[in-house]
Amino acid sequence: MELGNVIKDKRNELQLTQEQLATKLHVSRQTISKWENNETYPNLDILISISEILNLSTDELLKGENNNVVEKISLDVKGKKKYKKMVTLFYTAIAITMIFLGIFSIGHHYQVEKIDYFNPFLKTQTSYAILPVTNKPLPKKDIYIQTDAYGNGFWQYVQAGIIDKDEHWAMVQHKGSYVYSLKLIEKKYWGYPRGKYETLDYLPYDKKGPEPRTSSWNPFH
Structure with a gap:
């Protein structure tokens, strides 16, 4: 017997309405209806609560002819694990990207030549x-x-x-x-246009001057 039929038969046996069972399980009446019509199935946590409220063992709920809920739950768990793995990989990729961008940004700002050399954005x-x-x-x-x-x-x-x-x-x-x-x-x-009074004479670096030995924080240019 399929899970939905097991739940429905036992609910009727205990003279519980769908509304009453839904209240005990903290779900909607529509959810109970979908379970009993085998349109959806409860997750593992809810199955334990159903087992306690309807005085059924989990074996009685899950075993039986044409009862493929175990397979469905297994697929659901695998799907969730796959989703979590994809999310983890996604955030790992973002973290690695941010680390590299941070390295390129700091290297560019402080003029670390080797970092600029390997920066693919420059x-x-x-x-x-x-x-x-x-x-x-x-x-x-x-x-x-x-x-x-x-x-x-x-x-x-x-x-x-x-x-x-x-x-x-x-x-x-x-x-x-x-x-x-x-x-x-x-x-x-000289490759740039010059003003009338620009002599293009060499000026040594002045440590106390307004121009620091740093570049932009932007690692892209």
Whole structure:
């Protein structure tokens, strides 16, 4: 006998209405009706309560000919486990993504070259810089790399060879703060429009100045 028929027969035997049984189980009368018509089935917790109220063992409720409720409950449990696993994987993926975005953001802001190098969101671009004139190879030195015509950019350590007074400007290929290459050029090849009084002279980094050695927190540009 199917579960719904077992519940209905025992309810009638105890002279309980659907409404009375529903009240005892804290469910709606419509729910009882659906169970008894085998349209839906109760979960495991409710089955235990039904067993106690109707004075039926769980074996009597679950066993019987054409009673496939055990299989349905098993499928339901498996479905819930699968859903929980998918939710866990989803939130794990979000957490990992947020961690990487945080690393890329911090690395970009504090100009950690290796992090910018591995940041997949940053594009390789060509910018321009003014270098000091020197008759010997330039060791690592703070250079302002200008990234647009409005003077925006960042300070970065740059290493170069001998720099002539006629070629102490440079094209810089970089990805964020990671510098791939630097090419010395003449002043006339400076890549941005210049104002009337812009001399494009080298200015050393001033630790007390208003421009800190940091970039944007945005890891995407």
